[in-house]
Amino acid sequence: MRDKFIKLVKARDAYGELFLIKNKHFSVNFENNKFKSVEEGETEGFAVRVKEGGKVGFSYAEKNGGIEEVVKSALDTARFGEVVDFNFAKNNALPNVKCFDEKIVNESRDDAIHTGEELVDFIRSLKNGIKAGFSINRNVIHQEVITTEGFNNNFDKTVKVISAGGFYAEEGNFLEVYASQSRSLNDTFDLETLREKIKTDILASDRTANISSGKYPLIFTPFSVNSLLTPLMSALNGKNVLRGYSLLKGKLSQEIFSPNLTIVDNPLLSGGAYSEPFDDEGMPTHRKELIAKGVLSNFLSDLYTSSKLKIASGNASRGISSPPIPSSSNIIIKPGEVAVKNMLNTERGILVESLMGVSMGNVMGGEVSGNIELGFLVEKGKIVGRVKNAMISLNVFDALKDIALSKENVWVDKYISPYFYIPNISVSAK
Amino acid sequence: MERIRELVKRKDVDYIEIRSEEGVKTDIVIRGKTVETVKQGRFIGGNVRVLVGGVWGFVYFTNLDNLGEKVNETIEQAETLKGLVKEKSGLGFSPSLGKFIKADIKNDPYDVPLSEKVKLFNHYSDVALSLGRNIVSTVVSYSDTKKKVYFANSEGTYIEKELLDIGGYIVPVASNGKTLQRTIMPFGSSSDYSVTGNLDEKIKERAELAEKLLTAEKMMGGEYPVIVDPHLGGVFIHEAFGHLSEADFIYEDERMRSIMKIGNKIGSDILNVFDTGDIPGLRGALRYDDEGVEAKKVYLIKEGILSGHLHSRETAYKMKEEPTGNGRAINYKFPPIPRMRTTCIEKGTDKFENFVKDIKKGVYAKGSFGGQTNGELFTFVSEEAYLIENGKITKLLKDVSLSGNVFETLKNIVGVGEDFEIRDTGGGCGKNGQFPLPVSHGAPHIYIKKAIIGGK
Numbered sequence: 001m002r003d004k005f006i007k008l009v010k011a012r013d014a015y016g017e018l019f020l021i022k023n024k025h026f027s028v029n030f031e032n033n034k035f036k037s038v039e040e041g042e043t044e045g046f047a048v049r050v051k052e053g054g055k056v057g058f059s060y061a062e063k064n065g066g067i068e069e070v071v072k073s074a075l076d077t078a079r080f081g082e083v084v085d086f087n088f089a090k091n092n093a094l095p096n097v098k099c100f101d102e103k104i105v106n107e108s109r110d111d112a113i114h115t116g117e118e119l120v121d122f123i124r125s126l127k128n129g130i131k132a133g134f135s136i137n138r139n140v141i142h143q144e145v146i147t148t149e150g151f152n153n154n155f156d157k158t159v160k161v162i163s164a165g166g167f168y169a170e171e172g173n174f175l176e177v178y179a180s181q182s183r184s185l186n187d188t189f190d191l192e193t194l195r196e197k198i199k200t201d202i203l204a205s206d207r208t209a210n211i212s213s214g215k216y217p218l219i220f221t222p223f224s225v226n227s228l229l230t231p232l233m234s235a236l237n238g239k240n241v242l243r244g245y246s247l248l249k250g251k252l253s254q255e256i257f258s259p260n261l262t263i264v265d266n267p268l269l270s271g272g273a274y275s276e277p278f279d280d281e282g283m284p285t286h287r288k289e290l291i292a293k294g295v296l297s298n299f300l301s302d303l304y305t306s307s308k309l310k311i312a313s314g315n316a317s318r319g320i321s322s323p324p325i326p327s328s329s330n331i332i333i334k335p336g337e338v339a340v341k342n343m344l345n346t347e348r349g350i351l352v353e354s355l356m357g358v359s360m361g362n363v364m365g366g367e368v369s370g371n372i373e374l375g376f377l378v379e380k381g382k383i384v385g386r387v388k389n390a391m392i393s394l395n396v397f398d399a400l401k402d403i404a405l406s407k408e409n410v411w412v413d414k415y416i417s418p419y420f421y422i423p424n425i426s427v428s429a430k
Numbered sequence: 431m432e433r434i435r436e437l438v439k440r441k442d443v444d445y446i447e448i449r450s451e452e453g454v455k456t457d458i459v460i461r462g463k464t465v466e467t468v469k470q471g472r473f474i475g476g477n478v479r480v481l482v483g484g485v486w487g488f489v490y491f492t493n494l495d496n497l498g499e500k501v502n503e504t505i506e507q508a509e510t511l512k513g514l515v516k517e518k519s520g521l522g523f524s525p526s527l528g529k530f531i532k533a534d535i536k537n538d539p540y541d542v543p544l545s546e547k548v549k550l551f552n553h554y555s556d557v558a559l560s561l562g563r564n565i566v567s568t569v570v571s572y573s574d575t576k577k578k579v580y581f582a583n584s585e586g587t588y589i590e591k592e593l594l595d596i597g598g599y600i601v602p603v604a605s606n607g608k609t610l611q612r613t614i615m616p617f618g619s620s621s622d623y624s625v626t627g628n629l630d631e632k633i634k635e636r637a638e639l640a641e642k643l644l645t646a647e648k649m650m651g652g653e654y655p656v657i658v659d660p661h662l663g664g665v666f667i668h669e670a671f672g673h674l675s676e677a678d679f680i681y682e683d684e685r686m687r688s689i690m691k692i693g694n695k696i697g698s699d700i701l702n703v704f705d706t707g708d709i710p711g712l713r714g715a716l717r718y719d720d721e722g723v724e725a726k727k728v729y730l731i732k733e734g735i736l737s738g739h740l741h742s743r744e745t746a747y748k749m750k751e752e753p754t755g756n757g758r759a760i761n762y763k764f765p766p767i768p769r770m771r772t773t774c775i776e777k778g779t780d781k782f783e784n785f786v787k788d789i790k791k792g793v794y795a796k797g798s799f800g801g802q803t804n805g806e807l808f809t810f811v812s813e814e815a816y817l818i819e820n821g822k823i824t825k826l827l828k829d830v831s832l833s834g835n836v837f838e839t840l841k842n843i844v845g846v847g848e849d850f851e852i853r854d855t856g857g858g859c860g861k862n863g864q865f866p867l868p869v870s871h872g873a874p875h876i877y878i879k880k881a882i883i884g885g886k
Binding site: 031032034036037038040041042043057060062063064066069070076081113129131167168169170171173213247321322323356357360361364365366367369370371373389390391392393426427428429430 | 469474566605608610685689763765811885
């Protein structure tokens with residue numbers, strides 16, 4: 001198929017890129033305190049990009065075989081594309097990245113079930129009547145990229161995701177706690193942190209704290225940083241910069257945030273679920289500083305946006321059915337100097353564990369507006385109780401100008417992040 | 431795929447089903463002046479699900495060549511799990527049948543040349559862009575999927591169904607350099623490509639609104655009376671009560687079973703809510719679900735009283751209720767779970783004008799960018815919202831998101847309009863990693879006594 005692809009494309013005097021993925025998926029699932037199911041799957045597919053007359057076309061097949069049809073279909077769509085001035089990947093030197101682990105491949109079903117039983121028992125022991133859930137999802141991925149420009153390489157990768165949580169229903173008072181970790185190397189899991197997070201959330205939710213509308217300091221834990229940074233990550237995406245959806249357009253090298261903030265995209269991180277030697281266009285991956293001490297220093301970019309914005313690529317990401325777009329890998333936020341203990345030692349603040357609805361809001365405009373799905377009122381270092389029926393509303397481009405970060409950090413799925421302290425944020429309550 | 435009928439004739443299992451599908455998909459994405467993506471793709475895949483001694487086995491694959499082997503593999507998987515599962519699963523009754531369901535297609539997008547589609551959506555992007563200097567870009571998205579699904583089970587049911595799904599939106603993006611605002615013109619259908627036609631005027635309206643939002647004010651956060659339009663009302667009932675009615679959230683949790691017991695007083699007396707597969711042409715239209723069960727109309731709330739749940743065959747079995755035809759899977763990679771189809775608040779008798787007159791200070795919220803729920807709390811973001819002061823609609827508001835407690839809010843519905851509208855959107859519903867499943871929702875204008883508005 002690979003040779004045929006090159007032949008078909010060259011016969012048309014065109015350029016081409018073949019992207020292939022095979023995935024073996026396995027999952028063990030517990031629901032409502034019980035072992036529930038095992039699911040197994042084997043899928044494969046491929047995608048083709050062609051460049052003919054400077055225009056790019058795309059097609060894909062979520063199946064095995066049929067390269068002629070897909071190349072033809074990609075050439076068909078090329079006439080609609082814009083004229084681009086980038087070339088598909090050449091045979092570049094690739095970094096050495098650890099993202100495949102035999103231990104994950106060989107983990108037995110019974111071991112996975114055993115881990116589940118232990119975690120479910122642990123969660124059940126924390127609160128009478130709670131319903132615990134758990135899952136292990138394991139993907140063994142084989143990825144290849146082949147181009148007419150001479151790139152021909154592949155890698156194997158393992159991604160394992162452990163999720164656990166509990167649900168407690170009481171009229172007028174539902175509680176859902178949840179934590180997950182995803183890694184590519186088995187030894188990088190830290191289940192103790194996962195257990196600790198679930199325990200803290202469940203125990204702290206025993207009491208409810210009433211608050212009124214007003215301004216509060218907010219403390220985002222590493223588990224909710226993802227929500228807080230949703231608009232920022234969108235604005236750092238080269239594609240959004242190019243299309244005019246990013247308020248950071250034209251602000252490279254400007255100091256836009258607090259000097260405490262340094263954000264790095266690191267696809268080389270050993271054991272990261274988003275680590276790999278080359279991106280989904282075959283470009284070598286590399287560490288990219290996005291925000292350096294508050295200064296905007298780079299955007300996430302693929303070949304297309306790189307050619308337009310004149311910045312380094314290496315951040316292309318895609319599934320089989322989509323052309324590549326820039327996307328973050330593992331995001332590492334530099335810790336600060338404040339101990340979490342001191343951060344909580346505020347007169348009256350809200351500790352935010354999870355927000356609901358942020359991604360539907362005006363993300364492009366920087367809005368982080370959402371219901372506090374799980375959060376706690378803290379007074380002078382003590383958790384008073386769970387805050388409910390309250391919404392926060394902030395603009396990330398203003399809010400990140402004045403922040404403090406904790407010394408401690410936690411590796412959640414995509415993020416390795418400290419706690420964020422943001423003073424004076426609007427909270428609407430009933 | 432007739433061969434799957436033979437493969438499910440097994441005596442050594444309690445139940446076995448094979449579901450396979452193949453199809454084609456077209457996507458167009460245009461941003462501003464740039465045609466960013468035009469793509470065509472094809473997919474094929476299947477799964478085997480078995481019940482052996484009350485234990486489920488599930489295996490999926492893209493390679494359909496060795497189906498017999500996959501059947502054995504799945505049975506073996508379930509066999510080895512027997513000792514580990516504490517509680518046996520089962521299936522609610524479903525009559526066996528043989529059906530060949532052709533999609534009820536009025537205008538087939540696959541009769542339209544790709545070049546014509548690209549031209550149309552390019553035109554829509556231009557319509558928005560030409561409107562004013564503050565319209566800096568657009569996001570135009572169009573997608574259609576046509577697939578054939580084959581289903582056979584060991585109870586003698588065999589279904590071949592053809593499905594069409596069309597969805598998309600045009601989003602004008604306005605900016606004055608300091609802030610960005612957007613609005614949305616969604617469309618969708620399961621039968622008619624012509625939903626993509628004649629949108630110029632509506633797009634102009636949306637683009638004008640996006641510009642106006644740049645200078646609109648933000649509401650002071652707090653609790654207010656709220657009127658929601660039929661579109662937002664539909665999103666509300668989907669998020670606030672539809673998900674809660676899905677029986678996999680309820681069936682194994684005694685506390686949830688008591689909270690969601692049929693006969694419980696759940697909303698105000700004027701509230702009637704149903705979920706159905708039987709409104710043709712909508713994205714949520716469905717004749718038979720992915721377990722071969724007829725997709726019946728189910729009342730979830732009748733005059734404020736909880737009156738039904740949304741079931742897969744498994745949840746129906748455990749709750750000793752009838753399967754409702756809500757067992758849906760987004761594709762062959764997933765087993766069916768309870769999902770909504772078309773979920774609506776039934777129309778009432780009240781007049782919209784009277785809602786407005788009744789409000790001293792509140793919000794009229796229209797349209798939606800989507801919603802989310804965790805069972806008890808819900809939140810959604812409106813597209814367009816206005817301040818109501820002393821019985822009159824006054825100012826345009828920006829970035830309005832609403833939130834509340836489901837149970838309190840259902841009881842706080844004090845008015846149900848005499849109008850009613852179902853508007854299909856281009857997105858879909860997400861649950862347990864299965865996104866975007868085509869669903870529809872509708873409602874009349876709804877008057878809610880109080881909800882929380884996030885604001886400055």
